[in-house]
Amino acid sequence: MLAIATKLTKINYDYEKLLEINKNVSKSFDYHVIDAETTLLDESILENLKKAVLTVQSKRMDSFELLEKYASYDFDICVVLGNRAYLSEKEANFQKTRIIDVLEKAITYKNKIWVGTEGVENLAKDFIEKNDLISYYVYGCENPDISSKKAIYIPxxxxxxxxxxxxxxxxxxxxxxYHGNWQDFIISLEDLKNEDLDKFKDHIIVGYPINQDYENILNFKNKFLGK
Known part of the structure; x- marks a missing residue:
């Protein structure tokens, strides 16, 4: 399965552009993963998103409210620890175990749940396996030793x-x-080989196009499906 990720910061929180990207991505991909570094609450936007996976940063003060709101839509929900750059000092100082509190609430909803495992691999392992969640990790980081469906984020x-x-x-x-070895963290489609693709065959492959134009988005699909 293939997906495309969009970071709202990279499109300057242009929600009309987000809807345009979502319209195109949902036609050609299985998922559209939307990384909302800050709160996305506009119902006129949310109700028009298709095949969306919405991110909830567990360390945010409003994480439970966000979870409840997103769960009212036909979205998958991706629970992550949280990026310190987008957290208040108080939020950043929350314990990592908060992600388990958020996940315990998340599984009470009908939505499919993804778990961003970076920084919480060992902490979240048992919970992910017990509840058959999707473990979501970053290309270049170690594939977590978790018996679950896997998704991988690939810039x-x-x-x-x-x-x-x-x-x-x-x-x-x-x-x-990272020590200057960008090739271990970012894929250049020009240099991608078939054997590189084979190791992800059982994953949901989430491509993050550093250049956000639609042609570049389709190039990702063509490369992975045209191998």
Missing amino acids: YVEKMDENILDSMKNYLGRREN
Whole structure:
């Protein structure tokens, strides 16, 4: 299964553009993963999203309210720990175990639940396995030893250049084992080989197009399905 991820910060919270991207992605992909670093509450937007996976940062003060709201729609919900850059000081200081509290509430709803495992692999393992959730990890990080359906987040470009690499420096800087080896964290479609694709055959493959134009989005599908 194939998906495309969109970060609202990268489209400057342009919700009309989000709906346009969602319309196109939902025609060609199984999922559209929407990474809302801050709150997405506009009902006129939410009710028009198709095949969407909405992110809830468990460390946010309003995480339970967000969970309840998103659960009222036909969305999958992805529960993650939370990016410190988008959290208040109080939120950032919440214990990691808060993600389990949020997950316990999440499974009371009918929605399919994904769990972002980065930083909580060991903490969330038993809960994910017991409740048959989807473990969602980042390309370049170790495939977590969790017996579950897997999804993998893969940033990609058609061809890497210095400008693109510079635009991803904050993302790469957050990866523990990054030492200039960008090829281990970002896929260049130009250099992708069939054997690289085979290791993801049982995954939901979530491509994050660093360049957000629709042609580049379709290139991802063509590369993975046309192998």
